[in-house]
Amino acid sequence: MENNLSMSDHHQDKSCDATHEEMYKFFAGVMILIFILALPLNGSVLHFFIFKLKFWKSKTNHVFLFNLVLADILLLVCLPIKSYNYIMGERRSENDSTCKAMLFMFLLNRGASIAFLTVTSIDRYFNVVHPGRKNLLRALKKSPQISVLIWLLLLPLTVPPMMKSFKCCRSLKDHGENGTITKDVVDSLNEVVFFTQILIPFFILVYCTVRIINRLRKKTVGDRTKLKRAVVLVTTVMVVFSFCFLPCTIARMILLVVRVQEMSEHIQDQADVVFDGLLVLSYMDCLLDPLVYCFSSTRFKALYLSTYFPFLAKTSVMRADSSTRKSAQPLPCRRDSVVLDS
Template sequence: MENSTYQLIEDCNATNKALYKFYAAVMIVIFILALPLNASVLHLFIFKLKFWKSNSNNIFLFNLVLADILLLFCLPIKAYNFIQGERRSENDVVCKAMLFMLFLNRGASIAFLTVTSIDRYFNVVHPGRKNLLRALKKSPQISVLIWLLLLPLTIPTMLKTFECCNSHKTTQDDTLVKDVVDSLREVVFFTQIVIPFVILVYCTVHIVNRLRKKTVGDRTKLRRAVFLVTTVMVVFSICFLPCALARMVLLITRIENMSEPAQDKAAVAFDGLMVLSYMDCLLDPLVYCFCSTKFKALYLTNYFPFLVKDAQVPTESSTGNMSHPTSHPTCNNVI
């Protein structure tokens, strides 16, 4: 029985089919809820805000929602594999295409969340200082550059054994090259999460301290701004840190050559927390809503007008400068 379980792990088949069907159901729910939400936000960025004409970080937020939508299209395929009792597609082309899309777009989502936080950091902590990011964000070139820089990072993650969590697994075919490739793959996985998290913590702490020391202005608006800058940290902590910790535990079970049941439990937990990471597509729109009260008003008046009472509908001329409404200077300086 133990050898049978070992073979299932090696073949990337689910040893607990009922649990993986639950994972699939969670992904389907995320897809159903997040796709129309992100599509509606994308529609606003393109047709109402005309993000390419904006000098604010609307360009970064547009790329963030674009990455989330592309990631969402992977979820039905992933859910189908789980329902079939497979941790990945048996078709090699489909498997590698899925890994490419998952890691590229999840990496882009993390990257644009991080860049947005860095931009907020300079706007709040060093408002008068010139910086390269402030100059570059006025054009889409920096967004294109971020996408291009992420492409090479997808190569190690698409290697055969990554999706099935078999890095550093003791086998008869162990070689120095295999160990180096496994290590490189794990470095890419962890740095994609750990480095942005450190940057987010640094930026958020300094932003919160700066806003708390600010004595001029409406305290309600200041509290709203503090809540805004912590939103990204919360989203990141919920979606990405748990799967990184689970991956670390899994690697320890592999390197220490623990029992197969222990390795299988660690792999199942990692798969489940990777599913949790897809919640990012559902939580990112919170960032857009807290960017500006005008964005929230624009969204409600376009899609839920019955919820808006005696509110002035934002015009396209005003939405083009949405990130800097005069009524909320503190919040918008943060964004």
């Protein structure tokens, strides 16, 4: 009896191990690089929102963007711990409490990042496609209520992974003695949460992008500059979203198929590695989100550069002034044209 229990524990411990240690060390290096680059960038943006821009007084969507950068910073906190696990040859922490805390932080802050990216695009969609229509989002975006509501709505989505205790906090491979993915309700809820957090916002982003682009095509008179800026913003959001989240979603689907069909252990290990690698790619969202801040407001971009990179701001101003002067100068008159006109 004791011998069987020890063999079972040994098997579960082995299931925590990374079968391709060199590959996981590479993943750890990528996460450390993302952390080194993204933390000061997002930290400066957070400082800028609070002390320079005073987002709570803004009449634009700066409240949404502040919550977006806050979610990114909280997500970045997980990267050193996850990198350490990968370097030690572990896919997940063997400590159940640490693993669940990491999973909670990951689900909450990744969900918040996706939610505020989506809300930013929806806000721009209403401003461009339905400029005169009153909507709840426009009324609440000036106050923190809707942001607090989004955070509260995301909390229940983190409950399913916390409901069950399993070795190494792995919901895809260790389902208990008799449970399977299709029969275990908790695991099914985990997968529903994972896919709905990504697929539903993606379809919303596609819809907003298509409608705003169509609006730009139909507008033949009037100011098209703001409309083009809106197109650039929603397109940037959709590109960042697609690059960071869709690959790991496809890998998750493949991994579930491999698990359900009970393919060979080698294929399952390969699917695990691919999924974990593309999950690391999703952390690039923390590094690419500042692009959304720049494209969302020219005022934000100008103030940010003048505050933290004044030499870049001066260069851009000098270029703009020189181009303005060149365009303002009259065209030189040629003698032959004067003669012909006379």
